[in-house]
Amino acid sequence: MDRANEQHITKLINDIQNHKITLPSLPEVAVKVRKFVDDPDMGIAQLSKAISTDPALAARLLQVANSPFFRCMTPSSNLNNAISRLGGVCVRNIVTSLVMAQLYKxxxxxxxxxxxxxxxxxxxxxxxxxxxxxxxxxxxxxxxxxxxxxxxxxxxxxxxxxxxxxxxxxxxxxxxxxxxxxxxxxxxxxxxxxxxxxxxxxxxxxxxxxxxxxxxxxxxxxxxxxxxxxxxxxxxxxxxxxxxxxxxxxxxxxxxxxxxxxxxxxxxxxxxxxxxxxxxx
The missing domain is CATH 1.10.3210.10 (Hypothetical protein af1432)
Structure with missing residues (x-):
């Protein structure tokens, strides 16, 4: 390995050990959802509004809610119903999971x-x-x-x-x-x-x-x-x-x-x- 590569690795390791390495940022919609779920003053309507800013995410969350893992006798026809059925903590974890792929693009x-x-x-x-x-x-x-x-x-x-x-x-x-x-x-x-x-x-x-x-x-x-x-x-x-x-x-x-x-x-x-x-x- 040449000297330039060795220097790059040395700097990278030093940055890691000194907590100076640039960390990935959690996608904004996930940050909002996690914040809203942790706030007792926020209800289903506010949570639904935050998720709806990303229509593709909202559609995927509805699809998850209607998947065999969560579906009840009657499918959820809208986001508010899906959030109510799943509960805030569950929604928080699912939303964060669904947006994680963005970090790998x-x-x-x-x-x-x-x-x-x-x-x-x-x-x-x-x-x-x-x-x-x-x-x-x-x-x-x-x-x-x-x-x-x-x-x-x-x-x-x-x-x-x-x-x-x-x-x-x-x-x-x-x-x-x-x-x-x-x-x-x-x-x-x-x-x-x-x-x-x-x-x-x-x-x-x-x-x-x-x-x-x-x-x-x-x-x-x-x-x-x-x-x-x-x-x-x-x-x-x-x-x-x-x-x-x-x-x-x-x-x-x-x-x-x-x-x-x-x-x-x-x-x-x-x-x-x-x-x-x-x-x-």
Whole structure:
């Protein structure tokens, strides 16, 4: 590696360690929705108005509300009805999930663009697995689990944006992957803190790759995202399995053997595919 590339990497690492790296911004409509949901003086009408500023988002939220995961006997015919049915917290998490794809759309070309595309596909898979695992095997909120899975690798984006400004370095795929692997959880933690996300989500993004993690009590979001990430990489090329799954405490926390979890995910493939389709639209 030449000196210019080494200097770029050194500066990038220093910026990360000193919290000077430019973080991604949460899309404005998601910021408004999260603010309104947290404000007890704001009602359904105000929340509906905020979402309606993005007609495509409003249509997608209505589609989610009428999906098999939420649909009651009578479909929601308008946004107010959908919000009332889902509840503010659920709407907040779904809206944030639906706009997250915007952060992965870039004018960057070449290997970095392809990597970002693959990262988004992986994130939607982890989100879908997280939703299903949380819903079937825990008392956790499934939509919060889905959003946590979706943002579990958000810390990779600032690294990829920085590297993309160096044409030669951006083609050094192994170095780029090494940088993302080493630093994305730290940057993800900082990003979600900046966005004002809940502590349990921040912790899950920061710690989901700790395969030795043990804790007392029931399964938490970190367990869910850890297991979901393993399922999302199962059988993928160039993604070696780090250790036998029966040695990973997160499975025990979920009261699942690895074999049981695989069988459950095979059985839930239609649900997983439907969630990914909703997120990718």
């Amino acid at each position: 870039t004018n960057i070309s070449g290997a970095i663009k392809n990597y970002m595309k693959d990262l988004w596909e992986h994130s939607t898979a982890v989100a879908a697995y997280s939703n299903v695992i949380a819903r079937k095997f825990t008392k956790l909120d499934a939509e919060e689990a889905m959003l946590t899975g979706l943002v579990h690798s958000i810390g990779a984006l600032p690294i990829l944006t920085s590297v993309s400004s160096n044409a030669e370095l951006s083609e050094d795929f192994d170095t780029v992957v090494d940088l993302v692997t080493e630093f994305h959880t730290d940057i993800g933690k900082i990003t979600l803190e900046e966005w004002g996300f809940p502590e349990n989500m921040i912790f899950a993004v920061a710690e989901h790759e700790d395969l030795d993690r043990k804790h007392e009590g029931e399964a938490d979001l970190t367990d869910v995202v850890t297991v979901s990430s393993l399922h999302a990489t199962l059988g993928k090329k160039n993604v070696p399995q780090t250790r036998p799954w029966d040695e990973i405490p997160a499975f025990k926390a979920l009261n699942l053997t690895p074999e049981q979890s695989i069988d459950a995910m095979i059985e839930a493939q239609d649900e997983i595919g439907a969630i990914q389709k909703l997120l990718r639209m």
